[in-house]
Amino acid sequence: MSFLAIKGLSARLRDTSFPILRDVFLSVEAGEVHGLVGESGAGKSMIGKALLGILPTSIEITHGTIELDGVDLLRLPPAERRRRIGATAALIPQDPLTALNPSRRIGPQITDRLVDILGWARSTAEARARELLDEVHIPDPVRVMRSYPHELSGGMRQRILIASAFAAEPKLIVADEPTTALDVTVQKQILKLIAEMQARHGTALLFVTHDLGVVSKVCQSLSVLYGGMVVERTTVRDFFREPAHSYSRALLAATPKYTDPLASLTPVPETVIAAVQAEVAAHDRSQRNG
Amino acid sequence: MADGRSQIRRRVGLKLWLSGGWIAFLVMAALCAPWLAPHDPLAQDLFLGRLPPAWVQGAEPGFYLGTDSLGRDVLSRILYGARLALIVALVAGSLTCLIGATLGLMAGFLRGWVDVVISRAIDIWMAFPPVLFSILLIAVMGPGLTSIILAIVVIDWTRFARVVRAEAMAQGAMDYVASAQVAGRRRISTMFTEILPNVLPTIVVLLTLEMGIAVIVEAILSFVNLSISTDDPTWGGMIAEGRTSIHQAWWVLVFPLVTLFLTVLSFSQLGEGLKDRFDPVLR
Numbered sequence: 001m002s003f004l005a006i007k008g009l010s011a012r013l014r015d016t017s018f019p020i021l022r023d024v025f026l027s028v029e030a031g032e033v034h035g036l037v038g039e040s041g042a043g044k045s046m047i048g049k050a051l052l053g054i055l056p057t058s059i060e061i062t063h064g065t066i067e068l069d070g071v072d073l074l075r076l077p078p079a080e081r082r083r084r085i086g087a088t089a090a091l092i093p094q095d096p097l098t099a100l101n102p103s104r105r106i107g108p109q110i111t112d113r114l115v116d117i118l119g120w121a122r123s124t125a126e127a128r129a130r131e132l133l134d135e136v137h138i139p140d141p142v143r144v145m146r147s148y149p150h151e152l153s154g155g156m157r158q159r160i161l162i163a164s165a166f167a168a169e170p171k172l173i174v175a176d177e178p179t180t181a182l183d184v185t186v187q188k189q190i191l192k193l194i195a196e197m198q199a200r201h202g203t204a205l206l207f208v209t210h211d212l213g214v215v216s217k218v219c220q221s222l223s224v225l226y227g228g229m230v231v232e233r234t235t236v237r238d239f240f241r242e243p244a245h246s247y248s249r250a251l252l253a254a255t256p257k258y259t260d261p262l263a264s265l266t267p268v269p270e271t272v273i274a275a276v277q278a279e280v281a282a283h284d285r286s287q288r289n290g
Numbered sequence: 291m292a293d294g295r296s297q298i299r300r301r302v303g304l305k306l307w308l309s310g311g312w313i314a315f316l317v318m319a320a321l322c323a324p325w326l327a328p329h330d331p332l333a334q335d336l337f338l339g340r341l342p343p344a345w346v347q348g349a350e351p352g353f354y355l356g357t358d359s360l361g362r363d364v365l366s367r368i369l370y371g372a373r374l375a376l377i378v379a380l381v382a383g384s385l386t387c388l389i390g391a392t393l394g395l396m397a398g399f400l401r402g403w404v405d406v407v408i409s410r411a412i413d414i415w416m417a418f419p420p421v422l423f424s425i426l427l428i429a430v431m432g433p434g435l436t437s438i439i440l441a442i443v444v445i446d447w448t449r450f451a452r453v454v455r456a457e458a459m460a461q462g463a464m465d466y467v468a469s470a471q472v473a474g475r476r477r478i479s480t481m482f483t484e485i486l487p488n489v490l491p492t493i494v495v496l497l498t499l500e501m502g503i504a505v506i507v508e509a510i511l512s513f514v515n516l517s518i519s520t521d522d523p524t525w526g527g528m529i530a531e532g533r534t535s536i537h538q539a540w541w542v543l544v545f546p547l548v549t550l551f552l553t554v555l556s557f558s559q560l561g562e563g564l565k566d567r568f569d570p571v572l573r
C-alpha cells in the first residue's frame with residue numbers, strides 16, 4: 001500500500017464553485033521521490049496544501065480521500081488531523097524569505113514542532129536542532145540558532161528550512177518549488193542537499209516543480225497536472241523515453257536540454273492545449289451528468 | 291552600508307530619548323506633585339492674582355510660571371494636571387489598544403465568520419460621528435473620569451481594529467504561518483506566537499498615538515467643562531480659563547498649552563522611536 005494515496009480528490013472555490021482540483025489520483029510510496037509537474041496555476045501547490053491541511057479558507061474540498069499512512073485525513077477530527085500531519089509530514093516552502101518568522105529567533109522555530117508535537121524536552125530538541133544544522137552544512141549552528149532570519153542569506157535560510165523539515169523525522173515531505181526563489185548557483189547546492197537528506201533519512205518526497213530537468217535528476221516517478229487534473233502518472237524512466245499523453249510530450253519538447261540549451265524549443269502547441277482543455281471540459285460535463 | 295545603519299540608529303536614539311525623557315519627567319511630576327509643586331494648586335490669593343512668570347518684570351519670587359486671575363500658581367497646577375492627563379492616557383490608551391487590537395487580530399487572522407462579525411461592527415461603529423457620540427455618552431453617564439475613559443475606548447477601538455486586522459491578514463498569508471500550521475500548532479496559538487510579534491511594532495505606535503489622543507480628548511472635554519469636577523486642576527480647564535484673560539495674562543494660557551503640545555508630540559514620537567527599536571531588521 002502506498003504511503004500517501006490521494007483518491008478522487010476534488011476541490012473548488014467556496015464562493016463561485018470554480019473547480020481547483022478535479023478528481024485527482026496520486027500516490028507516493030514510502031521513501032519514494034515523486035515529481036509533480038505542470039504549468040503555473042495547474043494546482044500543484046493546492047495538492048500539497050490539501051494534504052498538509054493548509055488550504056486557504058476560500059477553497060473547499062468536495063470529494064475524495066487523502067490517505068496518509070493508511071488513515072484518511074479528511075475523516076479525522078481537526079485536532080487529531082493536525083497532530084497526525086505534524087508527526088508524519090513536513091513542508092519545505094518555496095520562498096525562504098517569508099518562510100521563517102522575521103521576529104523570532106531561528107532556534108525555537110526549528111524546535112517548536114519537536115516540543116509541541118513530539119513532547120520532547122527543550123534541551124533535547126535544541127541538541128537535535130544543532131545536529132541537523134550541522135547535517136545541512138551550516139557553520140556555527142549555535143550562533144545561527146540565536147540569530148534572526150534577516151541576519152542570514154537566502155541559501156542559509158533554505159538550508160535551515162530543510163533541516164527544520166527533517167527535524168521530526170517525517171515520513172513524507174512536500175517540497176513546493178524549493179529552489180525557485182534562489183539564484184542558480186545556490187539552486188544546485190540546495191537540490192543536492194535535499195536529495196542527500198532524502199536518501200539518508202529515507203523520507204518520501206513530493207517534489208513540486210516546473211523543471212523537468214530537475215525531475216529527471218531527483219525523482220523516481222511523476223504526475224503531470226493540467227487544470228487541476230492529473231493527465232499522466234508514470235515512472236521517470238518511461239516518461240523521458242516515451243510520454244503517453246500528448247500534453248506530456250509537448251511539455252517535454254518545451255524543456256531546454258542541458259546538453260544543448262540553445263537548441264530550438266517548441267512551445268506547447270495550441271492544438272495540444274485545446275485537446276487537454278477539451279479533456280478537462282469533458283470531465284466537468286461527466287461530473288455534472290453523473 | 292554599516293555607516294548608513296548606525297546613522298539611522300543614532301537619530302532614532304535621539305528622538306526616543308527626547309520624547310521618552312519628557313514623558314518620564316511628566317510621570318515624575320504626576321507622582322511627586324505634592325513635593326515638587328511650590329504651592330497648593332487650589333490655594334487662591336487675590337492679592338497675588340495675575341503675577342507674571344519669574345523672568346518678566348513685576349514677578350514675585352517663588353511663582354516661576356506666574357499665577358492666574360485667582361492667584362493660583364500656574365506651575366503647581368500644571369504639575370497636578372499631569373496626574374489626570376497621564377491616568378487618562380494610560381488607562382484609556384491601554385484599554386482601547388487591548389480591545390481594538392484583540393478584535394483586529396482575530397478578524398484578520400481567523401477570518402471566516404469572526405471576521406464578518408467584527409468587520410460589520412467596525413463599519414457600523416464608524417458611521418457614528420465620534421464627538422457627538424462622546425458628548426452624548428457623557429451626558430448620559432455624567433461627567434467624570436470613568437466617562438472620559440469609556441468615551442475614548444468606545445470611540446477609538448476601531449482605529450486599532452482596522453489597522454491590526456489589515457496587518458494580521460498580510461502576515462497570515464506568509465509561508466511561516468503555513469509552516470507553523472503544518473508543524474501542528476493550533477490556530478489560536480499561531481495567532482499569539484507567530485502573528486502577534488510581527489504586528490506588535492504597529493500596535494506600539496498606535497498605542498502611543500492613542501495616549502496622545504487621549505490627552506487631547508481629556509483636555510477638550512475639560513475645556514468644554516465635561517471632564518471631572520472643575521476644582522481639580524486640568525490642562526484643558528487651565529486653557530479654558532486662560533483664554534478669557536489672554537490679553538492681561540498670556541502665561542495662564544500659554545504654559546498649559548505648550549505642556550499639552552509637548553506631551554502629545556512626545557507620545558507620537560515615542561511610538562515612532564519604539565517601532566524602530568522593535569523592528570528586527572533595524573535593531
Ligand SMILES: Nc1ncnc2c1ncn2[C@@H]1O[C@H](COP(=O)(O)OP(=O)(O)OP(=O)(O)O)[C@@H](O)[C@H]1O
Binds near residue numbers: 041042056
Ligand atoms: N488563495 C487562493 N484563493 C483562491 N484561489 C486560489 C488561491 N491560490 C491559488 N488559487 C487558484 O488555484 C489554482 C491552482 O493554484 P496553485 O497555486 O496550486 O498553482 P500551481 O500549480 O502551484 O502554480 P505555480 O507553479 O504558479 O505555483 C489557480 O487557478 C489559482 O488561481
Ligand SMILES: [Mg+2]
Binds near residue numbers: 044045046176
Ligand atoms: Mg505553486
